[in-house]
Amino acid sequence: MKKVYIETYGCQMNEYDTEIVKTILAGHQFGFTEVPEEAEVIFLNTCSVRENAHQKVQNRIANLKHLKRRNKKLIMGVLGCMAQNLRDELLGDNVGVDIIAGPDSYKKLPELIRHVEDSGEKDFALTLSEFETYSDVFPRAEAGINAWVAVMRGCDNFCTFCVVPYTRGRERSRDPFNVQDEVRQLAGQGFKQVTLLGQNVNSYRSGEYDFGRLMKLVSEVDGIERIRFTSPHPKDFPENLLQEMAGNPKICKHIHLPLQAGNDRVLQVMNRTYTRREFENLAAHIRQLIPGVVLTTDIIVGFPGETDAEFEETLQVIRELQFDSAFMFKYSERKQTIASRKYPDDVPEQVKSERLDRLIELQRLISLLKNEAHIGQKFKVLVEGPGRKTGQVIGRTDGNKAVAFFSDKLLPGDFAEVAIQAASANTLMGELL
Ligand code: 5AD
Ligand code: SF4
Numbered sequence: 001m002k003k004v005y006i007e008t009y010g011c012q013m014n015e016y017d018t019e020i021v022k023t024i025l026a027g028h029q030f031g032f033t034e035v036p037e038e039a040e041v042i043f044l045n046t047c048s049v050r051e052n053a054h055q056k057v058q059n060r061i062a063n064l065k066h067l068k069r070r071n072k073k074l075i076m077g078v079l080g081c082m083a084q085n086l087r088d089e090l091l092g093d094n095v096g097v098d099i100i101a102g103p104d105s106y107k108k109l110p111e112l113i114r115h116v117e118d119s120g121e122k123d124f125a126l127t128l129s130e131f132e133t134y135s136d137v138f139p140r141a142e143a144g145i146n147a148w149v150a151v152m153r154g155c156d157n158f159c160t161f162c163v164v165p166y167t168r169g170r171e172r173s174r175d176p177f178n179v180q181d182e183v184r185q186l187a188g189q190g191f192k193q194v195t196l197l198g199q200n201v202n203s204y205r206s207g208e209y210d211f212g213r214l215m216k217l218v219s220e221v222d223g224i225e226r227i228r229f230t231s232p233h234p235k236d237f238p239e240n241l242l243q244e245m246a247g248n249p250k251i252c253k254h255i256h257l258p259l260q261a262g263n264d265r266v267l268q269v270m271n272r273t274y275t276r277r278e279f280e281n282l283a284a285h286i287r288q289l290i291p292g293v294v295l296t297t298d299i300i301v302g303f304p305g306e307t308d309a310e311f312e313e314t315l316q317v318i319r320e321l322q323f324d325s326a327f328m329f330k331y332s333e334r335k336q337t338i339a340s341r342k343y344p345d346d347v348p349e350q351v352k353s354e355r356l357d358r359l360i361e362l363q364r365l366i367s368l369l370k371n372e373a374h375i376g377q378k379f380k381v382l383v384e385g386p387g388r389k390t391g392q393v394i395g396r397t398d399g400n401k402a403v404a405f406f407s408d409k410l411l412p413g414d415f416a417e418v419a420i421q422a423a424s425a426n427t428l429m430g431e432l433l
Contacts, residue, residue: 001031002113005039009057010047012230013168013197014080016148018045019139021079021106026140028110036064041075041113043099046082048163051332057082065096075116077101077109081167084128085335091122098122103153103168104129107137128169135174138182145384145413146228147191151179151214152198157233159260160271160338161300161331164199171200176209180217187223192382192413194218195228202232202241212241219250225415226382228252228400231298234259234282235273246290253290254400257283258298262317263310266303269343276317283321294324294399301359302331302352304343311355318362324370324399325426326363330356364425371401371423378433379403383414397428405430 004025008018021043022032033039042064047053061078068074077099078090084102091100098116101109116122133153141147152173155164183194196218198204204211211229218227227250234257245251257279261267264275274282286293299314318326330352333345381395387404394404395416404427405418418430 001029002040003033003038004030004041004043005033005036006043006045007036007060008045010045010049010053010080012148012195013150013153013199014045014047016139016150016197017080017103017106019141020134020137021045021109022140023137024106024109030110036067040071040073041077042067043077043079046078046080048081048085048167048334050329054082061090061096068096073117075099075113077112079103079106081163084167085163102128104132106134107132131172133172133174135178138185141186141189141191143190145191145382146193146195147186147189148195148197149179149182149186149218150174150197152201152204155199156203157200157235157273158271158338160269160343161303161334163334163337166336168199171203173198173204173206176206176214176217179214180221183218183221183224187221190223190413192224193226193228194224195230197230199231200233200236201229202236210238210240211236212238212244215241215244215251216248219248225250226252226398228254230256231258232256234279237282237286242286242289252398252400253292254294254296254398255286256296256298257286259314259317259321260298260300261303261306261310262314263306266306266310269305269339270300270303271338276313280317280321292399294401295321296325296327296400297321297323298327298329299359300329300331301355302347304331304339304346306331306347315359315362318359318366322366322370323363324401325367326359328356328359328363368423368425371425371428374401374420374428375423376420378417378419379428379430381405381416381418381430383407383410383412383416385412401428402426403428403430405432407432 006018008014046057075098078097079101083100087100090097099112154169154171156171158165202211204214333340379397381403383393383395387394391406392404393407393410403418417433420428420430422429
């Protein structure tokens, strides 16, 4: 049995895909190891959405290359978004990479490994399939509290900064009953929570089933007590989806709603298809329909051409909308994207850094105030594991906020009622009731 070592970078979809790759390889008599030195095949499942992931992977490839000197037969492969986006850079004798496979060609991996072994040639499989959903391959879920379930793949939005439509291809959704089967199997394995995944998850559509109806179907599975989803696009929040979220106790009251920028001109050149006003109205509508909902967001600073005044508008919207937390990034140009072809990356690095620092500082304060407002409130918390201090456990509220509290009896997967006593910008501290 050949041993395979897989390292995963980037988003949850990549973690999920790694488990899909393991299922596929296990079906072809491959085994797995956690130690690269023991492996006969090494795969890096890569991300190219943002700069740091990209750089990290490149360093790691250079770093692992020396293992090939010790084991001449070692096969090294690059999977995921970088494989799709940077194939030319990854080919070539000095890089040390033998297999390059984008996110839609994992079913061919056993064949590719054999081909490289037999012929000694480098090979790659890059074709993005229009229809691959891996519906017939259930990932090997490691035991735990939360299981991820990809319900759709790809993205047709073409935000101008984003590489995803090029690395993960066109939007396609799985059959809803196939998704439900996977969730039922996960519930049977003891999972209490599932997170429905997609690059553009609320664009889900399969026949009569849109995302709202899919969530209802998933919520009918006994044993699953919490349902989350990520990441949606603000353009796809039909009333029935919000009503389902408001009325269905299993669906967690947390929406990650990526804003990206606060200025209309910037939003337009990003091709986000909404204005500041439309986004504000959506946030207000969501908060009215789903009281207590936790809203989080993504922001990019320093998009090409972003002026100081335009950035100030992002700060204004952040101040006004009071997100519970945010992921904040400096713009970084990605090959193939519309922005890389049309808009020169002209905001100086130092300006990007200053903007990011100001934004992070502002959001940290808002997160702290929002968390402090929970002091004195009670939450139902799903325990995930031990906390930092001895005797402490960490769990999450329905709104996805981390809560630390002391308990010597509770185990991962248990629910508890906790009263909040203190708060930082990242965590709530409470007492078990
Ligand atoms: N530069 C900076 N941030 C980016 N994101 C996506 N592409 C880029 C890029 N080229 C951010 C967006 C998106 C999140 C997943 O990553 O904010 O919502
Ligand atoms: Fe990228 Fe925009 Fe699609 Fe999100 S919606 S994956 S940011 S193109």
